[in-house]
Amino acid sequence: MALSEGQGYGMYINVLAAENGWGKEKNFERLNNFYLAHRERIAKTTTGLMSWRMIEKRGKWKVDKNSATDGDVFIAEALLKASKIWHNEQFKDEARTLMNDILRYEYNPQTNTLTVGNWANSKSKFYNLMRTSDVIPEFFDDFYQETGDQR
Known part of the structure; x- marks a missing residue:
C-alpha cells in the first residue's frame, strides 16, 4: 500500500x-514517476x-x-526544492501545477484555509475542517516566494 502522505515524505x-550531498536525482525521479503515475483525474482532466x-x-x-492535502503539500515542496538543487525546470513546472491545483481543489476561500482533500468541497460537512498536518508555514513561505500568491 502507498499513501500520498508517505510519497510526499519520501520525496x-x-x-x-x-x-x-547524500540524495541522488535518480532516486528522486523514481519517486516522482510514481507520483506522476497516480495523479487524480477530475472531469476527465x-x-x-x-x-x-x-x-x-x-x-x-x-x-x-480523492486526494489528501498533506501529501500534496509535501510533494509540492519537494518538487520546488528538487528544481533548485538539480536545476530541473520540469520539477518546477510540476510544482507550479500542483500548487495551482491545491488552491483550485483543496482550498476553502471562505476560511482562507486548506481543506483536507479535494473531496471536502462546499457540500461536505468537512469543508471547514482544518488538519494541522496540512499547515506547514515554511512550505507556504516557499510557495509564496515562487508564485506571489498570498493564499
Missing part, C-alpha cells in the same frame, strides 16, 4: 538528503493532485479516488 526526505491511496494486488495498483 521531501530525498531532497533534504540531496541538500547534504489529470490534475497535479495525487490520489491518496494505492493498493498493489497481484502486481497491479488499485487507486482510490
Whole structure:
C-alpha cells in the first residue's frame, strides 16, 4: 500500500538528503514517476493532485479516488526544492501545477484555509475542517516566494 502522505515524505526526505550531498536525482525521479503515475483525474482532466491511496494486488495498483492535502503539500515542496538543487525546470513546472491545483481543489476561500482533500468541497460537512498536518508555514513561505500568491 502507498499513501500520498508517505510519497510526499519520501520525496521531501530525498531532497533534504540531496541538500547534504547524500540524495541522488535518480532516486528522486523514481519517486516522482510514481507520483506522476497516480495523479487524480477530475472531469476527465489529470490534475497535479495525487490520489491518496494505492493498493498493489497481484502486481497491479488499485487507486482510490480523492486526494489528501498533506501529501500534496509535501510533494509540492519537494518538487520546488528538487528544481533548485538539480536545476530541473520540469520539477518546477510540476510544482507550479500542483500548487495551482491545491488552491483550485483543496482550498476553502471562505476560511482562507486548506481543506483536507479535494473531496471536502462546499457540500461536505468537512469543508471547514482544518488538519494541522496540512499547515506547514515554511512550505507556504516557499510557495509564496515562487508564485506571489498570498493564499
